[in-house]
Amino acid sequence: MAIKKIMAACGSGIGSSLIIRMNVQKVLQAIGRDDIEVFHSTTSDAQKGAADMFIVGKDLENFVEKLDNVITLNNIVSKVEIEEKIKAKFDELGESYKK
DSSP states (O other), X not given: OOOOEEXXXXXXXXXXXXXXXXHHHHHHHHXXXXXXEEEEEEGGXXXXXXXXXXXEEGGGGGGSTXXXXXXXXXXXXOHHHHHHHHHHHHHHHXXXXXX
């Protein structure tokens, strides 16, 4: 499965999801994946087919537990954690870090 869209989600779709989106974009750019669209929204929009991968803070993991390809973050501002978890998920899916 090719990852083309990543949704960062939070309760209101304004605060923490925006922070996650910006940090995910920085991480993807650093690992050479500028071909992936990253957007942010509410957890109620996080539904099958809305994105190929979903990223939320640990406090919201129960809202996305039935979805595939979910990353939950302990620290939404840690680019190190985001990079580690994205790379691990890419490995799990057989996805390349580089396009």
